[in-house]
Amino acid sequence: MSFPLLTVTAALPAVGAIATAAVPAARRTAAKWLALLVSLGTLVLAAIVLVRFEPGGDRYQLTESHAWIKDFGVRYELGVDGIGVALLALTALLIPFVILAGWHDADPLETKSSRWRPTQGFFALILAVEAMVILSFEATDVFLFYILFEAMLIPMYFLIGGFGDRAHAGSDENAAAQRSYAAVKFLLYNLVGGLIMLAAVIGLYVVAGSFSLNEIAEARASGTLDMATNTERLLFLGFFFAFAVKAPLWPLHTWLPNAMGEATAPVAVLITAVVDKVGTFAMLRFCLQLFPDASKWATPVILVLALISIVYGALLAVGQRDIKRLVAYASISHFGFIILGIFAMTSQGQSGATLYMVNHGISTAALMLVAGFLISRRGSRLIADYGGVQKVAPVLAGTFLIGGLATLSLPGLAPFVSEFLVLVGTYSRYPVAGIIATFGIVLAALYTLVLYQRTMTGPVKAEVREMPDLRVRELAVVAPLIALLLFLGVFPKPLTDIVNPAVEHTMSDVQKKDPKPEVEAAK
Numbered sequence: 001m002s003f004p005l006l007t008v009t010a011a012l013p014a015v016g017a018i019a020t021a022a023v024p025a026a027r028r029t030a031a032k033w034l035a036l037l038v039s040l041g042t043l044v045l046a047a048i049v050l051v052r053f054e055p056g057g058d059r060y061q062l063t064e065s066h067a068w069i070k071d072f073g074v075r076y077e078l079g080v081d082g083i084g085v086a087l088l089a090l091t092a093l094l095i096p097f098v099i100l101a102g103w104h105d106a107d108p109l110e111t112k113s114s115r116w117r118p119t120q121g122f123f124a125l126i127l128a129v130e131a132m133v134i135l136s137f138e139a140t141d142v143f144l145f146y147i148l149f150e151a152m153l154i155p156m157y158f159l160i161g162g163f164g165d166r167a168h169a170g171s172d173e174n175a176a177a178q179r180s181y182a183a184v185k186f187l188l189y190n191l192v193g194g195l196i197m198l199a200a201v202i203g204l205y206v207v208a209g210s211f212s213l214n215e216i217a218e219a220r221a222s223g224t225l226d227m228a229t230n231t232e233r234l235l236f237l238g239f240f241f242a243f244a245v246k247a248p249l250w251p252l253h254t255w256l257p258n259a260m261g262e263a264t265a266p267v268a269v270l271i272t273a274v275v276d277k278v279g280t281f282a283m284l285r286f287c288l289q290l291f292p293d294a295s296k297w298a299t300p301v302i303l304v305l306a307l308i309s310i311v312y313g314a315l316l317a318v319g320q321r322d323i324k325r326l327v328a329y330a331s332i333s334h335f336g337f338i339i340l341g342i343f344a345m346t347s348q349g350q351s352g353a354t355l356y357m358v359n360h361g362i363s364t365a366a367l368m369l370v371a372g373f374l375i376s377r378r379g380s381r382l383i384a385d386y387g388g389v390q391k392v393a394p395v396l397a398g399t400f401l402i403g404g405l406a407t408l409s410l411p412g413l414a415p416f417v418s419e420f421l422v423l424v425g426t427y428s429r430y431p432v433a434g435i436i437a438t439f440g441i442v443l444a445a446l447y448t449l450v451l452y453q454r455t456m457t458g459p460v461k462a463e464v465r466e467m468p469d470l471r472v473r474e475l476a477v478v479a480p481l482i483a484l485l486l487f488l489g490v491f492p493k494p495l496t497d498i499v500n501p502a503v504e505h506t507m508s509d510v511q512k513k514d515p516k517p518e519v520e521a522a523k
Contacts, residue, residue, distance in 0.1 A: 005052070006062050006078045006138045009045040009088070013038055013095070014131035021124035028119040032103060035123035039096040042130065046092030053085045055501050060140060060214065068144070074211055077141040082502030083354050084137040086495060087281055090361045091137070091274050095130045099123060101369045101477045102266035106163055122163050125155040129270060136278050142286070143211040146201050149242070149278065150194045156275060157187045159267045160259050182255075182262035189255040193245035200238025204290070207231060217289055217509070229293070236294035240287050240302075246279030249339055250309040253332050260328035261381070265372020268324060272331045272368075273361035280338045280357055284350070284506055288342075292510040295343070302343045307436050309336030314443030318450070322381045323371050326451060327364065330407055333440050334360050340437060341422035345512045349425025350503045355418035355495060359406075359488060363415050366481040367403030370396065373474050374455070377467050383451065388460030393469040397456040399478045404452050406485045408444040414488035428515050 016038030023031040053061055060079030068076040080088060106122030132152040139145040161183030164175065201211075208216045208225055219225035227235075245252045256276075260268040288295050313333030320326035334356070341353030374389070374396060375381050390397035402413075409419040419441070427434030470478065488495060507513070 004064050005045070005049055006064060006080065009042060009049060009092075010131050010135040010138065012042050012045060012131075013127040013134070016042075017124040017127035017131065020127060021120050023120050025118065025120070028107065031120040031123055032099070035127055036096060036099050038127060039092075039099055039130065042134075043092045043096060046089050046134075049080065050085055050089050050498075053080065053082070053498065055082060055498050059502070059505050063140070068141075072143075072211075073205070073209070074143045075141050076144060077212060077214070078135075078138040079140045079214075080138055081285075081505065082498045082500070083281065083284055084502075086354060086358055086498055087277055088134055088137045090277070090358050091130060091133050094269065094273055094361060094365055095126065097365060097369065097477045097481065098126060098266040098269055100473060101269075101372060102126075102264055103473060105264045105266060122159070125159050126266075126270065128155045129159070129275065133274055133278060137281060140213040141211050142201055142204060142213060142216075142290075145282070145286070146194075146197060149197070149246075149282070150191075152275060152278075153187055153190050153194075156271065157183050159270070160186055160263045163264060163267065164262045179262045182258035185255045186259045189245050189252065193242035193252075196238050197242035200235045200242075203231070203235050203238070207235070213286070213289065220290075220292075227291075232291050233294045233297060236287060236291035236298065239291070240283065240298070243279040243282045243287065244305075244339075246276060246282075247335050247339060248276065248279070248332065249305055249335065250312055250332070251305075253309065253313070256332060257325045257328040260331075261322060261325045265324070265368050265375065268327070268372075269365045269368050272328070273365045276331075276335065277357050277361065280335065280342065280353070283339065283342050284354070288506050289509045295510055296345070296512075299343045299345065303340060303430060303433050306336045306340040306343065307433060309333060310340065310437055310440040311336075311443070314440050314447065317447040318443060320447075321383055323375065323383055323451070323455070324368070324381055326383075326447060327368050327371065327407075330444065330447065331360070331364060333444065334364075334407075337419060337422050337437065337440065340426055340433065344422070344426040344429055344433075345507070345510060346425035346429055346514050347500070347503050347507055348421050348428065348514070350506060351496060351499055352418045352421025352423075352425055354499045354503065355492065356415070356422060358495060359414040359418045359485075362481055362484050362488075363403060363406035363413070366478060366485065367400070367407055369477055369481075370400045370403055373470065374400065378464060383454050386455035386461065386464060387458045388456070389464055389467065390456040391460050392464060392467050395470045395475070396467075399470065399482060400456065401452055402482050402485065404448040408448045409441060412486070412489045414485045414492070416489060417492045 020031050020035045059081050063079040066076045068074045106119045132148050136148040161179050164179035248256050310333050313329045317326050317329035338353045338356045341349040406413040406415050409415040423434050
C-alpha cells in the first residue's frame, strides 16, 4: 500500500486544529506558534504533492480508495488533477499568511461583548477550515465532497460571528449584532444551497448507482449510463445552484459583502480567497464532468449571470465607502470572470479561469491583508477617514498600491494573464459576451485608483499623522505575496503546465473543441 500523501496533507491541519484548541488558556502565544508551525508543515506536504504530480500523467493521481459506508456505496476516494493540485497548493500557501496576519486578532479584549474570544479557538478554526478545503479539492467521491462542502460552513460561521472586525462604527452591542447577522446570513444561504445539492446527490445515486466520480464518468463514456435529458438537467441545476451560492454568482451573492465586511481581514481572505474557490472548482470537476449535456444547455443563461456579476460587482465597488466591502464587491466581479471562463467552453477560457482562481486568491490576500493592517491602525473601515497615508507610511501605501494594481489586472502582475485568457477564450466563441466583460476592466481601474487616491494621497489627515509603517511581521506577510504576483505575472508557465492537461480532459468531457479562427483568404 502506497503512502497516503493526500490524506496526510489534509489530516495534519485537522489534528493541528484539535491540538491548538487543547492548549491551556494562559498559553495563547504557544497556541499561535503551534498553529503557524502546523500550517507550514501542511505547506511542505502540499509542495511534495505538487512535485509528485505529473502534468502529463493520469487524470487523477496520488489516488486513494477505501470502503467507507458500504450499505450506501460511499467510499473514501481521493485524487488530484491539475486544477485540484493548483488550488490545494494555493490553500496551503495562504493559510500561514492568514495566521500571521491575524496574530493579534483574537487576543482578549476588556469589552463585555468580546470577553469570550479565545485565541486558541480562533486559530483552531482556521486550521479546521484548511483541512476541509484541502480534502474537498482531493475528494473524488461525490458524497464525501458533499459532507466536506457542508461541514466547512460550521467553523466559518464561528469565525465570522465570534471573531468579527474590531474597527466597527457604533457600540459594541451594534457591532455584535452586525456580526451575528452576517454569520447567520452566510450560513443560511450556503445551507439552502447545500440542501438542494443533497437532493441532487441522492438523485445522482439513484440514477447512476454510485457516488464515485470515476465510476460515473466511465459509465457515461462507455454508454452504460444514459441519463434522460430532463433528469440530467435537474441534477445539474441542483449541483450548480449550491456552487453558485458558494462562488458567489449574482443574484446569490448578497451574503459575501456582509460576511467580508464584519469578519477580520484574515478571515475575509479565508472566505474569498480559499473557501469560495470550492464553488468554482466544483463547477469544473462535477458540473462539467457529470452533466456535460446539461452544462451546454445552461451555458447561455450562466454567461448572462456571469456578465451581470462582472459589471454589477464592479459598479457597486465604485460606490462603496467601506474599504472591506469594496474589496468584497470587487471579488464578486472577479468571480464573474472565473465563471465566464469556465462556461465559455474553450481551453483558453477554462485555463484562464483556473489561473484566475489562483491569482485572485493571491492578489485579494495581498490587498485585503494590507487593508486590514491599515484599518487596525486607524480603527475605521471608512474611506473618508483616511488621506495622505503615503506620506507617513510609504511602505504600507506602496504595498497597498501593488495589491490594488493586481486587482485591476495590470500587465506584469499575475491576474492580467488569467483575465486576458478568459477574455480571449470567451471572445473566440461568444464575441458579444467578451466585449461586455471588458467593461469590468475599466470599472476595476476606476474603483482601485479612486480608493488609492482617497486613502493614500492628498493632505495628511490629523488622525493618520502618527500612523506607523508596516512592521516586520506584517512585511513577512505581504512581501511573499507581492513577489508571487510579480513572478506569475511574467512567468506563468509553471502553473499553466499543470493546469492545461486537466483543462483538456474537461473539454473532452463536454465534447467541445476550440473554435477555429476565421482567417480571410489572401487575395
